[in-house]
Amino acid sequence: MLSRDLLRQIRRLQIRARRAVEDLLGGNYRSVFKGAGMAFEEVREYQPGDDIRTIDWNVTARMGHPFVKRFVEERELTLVLLLDVSGSQYFTTQWKTKRDVMAELAALLAFCALANNDKVGLALCSEKVEKYVPPRKGARHVLRLLREALFYEPQKPGTNLRAGLDFINKVLHRRAIVFCLSDFLDQGYEAALRRTARRHDLVALEISDPRERQMPAAGLVVLQDAETGRELWVDSGNAAFQSAWQDGSARRRERLRQLGRFARVDWVDISTAADQWEALVAFFRMRQRRFGRT
Secondary structure, eight states: OOOHHHHHHHHHHHHHHHHHIIIIITTHHHHTOOOSSEEEEEEEEOOTTOOGGGBOHHHHHHHSSOEEEEEEEOOOOEEEEEEEOSGGGGOOSSSSOHHHHHHHHHHHHHHHHHHTTOEEEEEEESSSEEEEEEEEOSHHHHHHHHHHHHHOOOSOOOOOHHHHHHHHHHHOOSOOEEEEEEOOOOSSOHHHHHHHHHHSEEEEEEEEOGGGTOOOOOSEEEEEOTTTOOEEEEETTOHHHHHHHHHHHHHHHHHHHHHHHHHTOEEEEEETTSOHHHHHHHHHHHHHHHHTOO
């Protein structure tokens, strides 16, 4: 059973996410995502201008004059949140860790789905998929997802995004909206990312900390890999080190952008130092402009 403090934390996040859905997003969430496909609605008599490819030849033969099938877009959406819970997600130089930011983004997206009566599911991935909650509807289900996103303790510290993406492709048999929340400090997942993007509407939310891009000149410091425990002493005030650190970060970001463009994945950069709610709203508005929807 959760303590009162943890329950209060869930409640605060619940209230904040609901307020963001109502005040910031409005109808943006629904307007920028398509349903899983086309659903049959009715058979009606042929009218001038109808596409002849929609003619139902069986009904036409029985009735003696043309009838066509009418389809509409399925509006029920399935949203799945793939969260990276590896050791690097606990890094921060701000007042929130990457894991905290992921949990808040997951809450916002889950409450968007709840407000639109859509299904939402959750997968937590480290070196493997450690936890999977299949997509369902309802407030109690969303609160369960929120609890897992906030408080699940991973069994492994490493990262294997390929395992998470392949798992999503295995368990989701129909097209879904998949949000992958990670810092993407991993290798070998690129092909899996492309496969997932072909099958689903995939959005990458890259969570980063400002110190991963620019290291302060603090003299001799020890850096520790959160996933392997390996330590490295560096002179952070050295000009060559500063230049290499910034150049390496810039090259990595550009590789991720190129990967997103090549795989046709929307890539959203979210900093632990910025307002993640506004970053998500900006992404929704960008999708609206792209699709010309209101």
